Amino acid sequence: MDDGSPDRTAPPDVAALARRLPKVELHCHLEGSARPETIAELARNNGVVLPVEDPRELFEFHDLNSFIAVYEIICRSLRTAEDFRRLTYEALDDGAAAGVRYREMFFSPGFVIGMGVPIEVVWEGIVAGLREAETDLDIRCRMILDIDKPSGPAPAEALVRFAGTQDRDVLIGVGGDSTERDIDHRAFAEAFALAGRLGLRRTVHAGEDGPAENVAIALDVLGCERIDHGVRVLEDPELTARVAAAQVPLTVCPISNVVIANLCADVASHPFGALRAAGILATVNSDDPGMQGTTIADDYAQVAAGFGYDLTTMETIALDGIGASWAPADEKDALRKRFLAEFDELRSEAGLALRHEPT
Numbered sequence: 001m002d003d004g005s006p007d008r009t010a011p012p013d014v015a016a017l018a019r020r021l022p023k024v025e026l027h028c029h030l031e032g033s034a035r036p037e038t039i040a041e042l043a044r045n046n047g048v049v050l051p052v053e054d055p056r057e058l059f060e061f062h063d064l065n066s067f068i069a070v071y072e073i074i075c076r077s078l079r080t081a082e083d084f085r086r087l088t089y090e091a092l093d094d095g096a097a098a099g100v101r102y103r104e105m106f107f108s109p110g111f112v113i114g115m116g117v118p119i120e121v122v123w124e125g126i127v128a129g130l131r132e133a134e135t136d137l138d139i140r141c142r143m144i145l146d147i148d149k150p151s152g153p154a155p156a157e158a159l160v161r162f163a164g165t166q167d168r169d170v171l172i173g174v175g176g177d178s179t180e181r182d183i184d185h186r187a188f189a190e191a192f193a194l195a196g197r198l199g200l201r202r203t204v205h206a207g208e209d210g211p212a213e214n215v216a217i218a219l220d221v222l223g224c225e226r227i228d229h230g231v232r233v234l235e236d237p238e239l240t241a242r243v244a245a246a247q248v249p250l251t252v253c254p255i256s257n258v259v260i261a262n263l264c265a266d267v268a269s270h271p272f273g274a275l276r277a278a279g280i281l282a283t284v285n286s287d288d289p290g291m292q293g294t295t296i297a298d299d300y301a302q303v304a305a306g307f308g309y310d311l312t313t314m315e316t317i318a319l320d321g322i323g324a325s326w327a328p329a330d331e332k333d334a335l336r337k338r339f340l341a342e343f344d345e346l347r348s349e350a351g352l353a354l355r356h357e358p359t
């Protein structure tokens with residue numbers, strides 16, 4: 001008889017439970033979080049002609065370079081502070097719905113600055129969206145200013161200087177995104193050194209469509225504390241051992257690597273399992289959830305199913321997101337306590353034994 005209580009004899013559906021875990025997200029792009037219908041509306045308002053009728057077709061891409069072309073269309077549709085406020089609020093609304101309690105989110109002002117939108121306008125809108133989201137929603141967010149690497153090092157220094165003048169509690173660091181093809185990461189050494197002197201945290205996209213060597217350059221030349229993607233570190237056993245020993249966090253984006261970078265056929269064959277098995281602090285993130293039509297909850301579910309992880313492992317991955325974040329120590333402690341309490345709530349609801357971890 002089904003009395004509504006959980007069936008304690010059935011194996012738990014870890015993928016379904018993983019969706020509902022509280023999460024930290026450290027690799028998510030503001031512009032890539034855009035809802036297609038919002039971009040269609042903003043494009044119309046701003047007189048931008050889209051190449052497709054149906055906004056959902058706008059977000060169709062087949063590799064990293066065609067993805068970047070779509071990304072540019074999104075950026076062309078963003079002009080006013082109100083556009084950025086709305087984009088930021090909606091990105092956090094969608095993140096909160098996927099269980100994200102804390103996010104460090106990239107924004108890439110290079111494209112829009114190139115089209116004449118002052119960075120102050122971009123930032124005013126983002127801060128307004130953040131404040132509003134933190135009032136309305138159960139999510140906390142800090143921003144990372146992303147340097148567009150194909151634009152070269154020349155515009156990078158001005159962006160870093162701008163970041164350095166903002167409240168560090170809101171704009172916490174700098175990153176460098178886009179393709180690694182034909183990019184010499186060493187060219188950004190001065191910009192990243194300046195970021196370090198200004199007290200900004202540093203991360204960079206490396207080892208996604210570029211070699212393991214780019215991960216070493218990120219650490220040794222750019223002074224990065226974290227690596228975005230970084231999955232190709234596995235091509236260099238010595239570097240893999242070093243990244244594992246130093247517990248340099250990798251912000252891995254399994255679904256993105258399947259649908260954008262075509263690194264592997266599906267999440268089950270993604271190197272994420274090998275990275276964790278090598279002792280690397282590999283976290284799970286969504287990258288560009290709006291453009292992909294996914295959320296971080298899908299990444300958690302597919303990682304759980306693809307690697308056959310149990311619930312404890314998925315919870316540990318969620319906790320590793322807290323450790324890999326740049327939140328202050330007291331905030332990390334509070335997040336950890338909260339996550340452990342939420343894990344046990346979820347477990348008791350599912351009729352599973354509690355995690356029994358001291359808080």
Ligand SMILES: [Zn+2]
Binds near residue numbers: 027029287
């Ligand atoms: Zn990314």
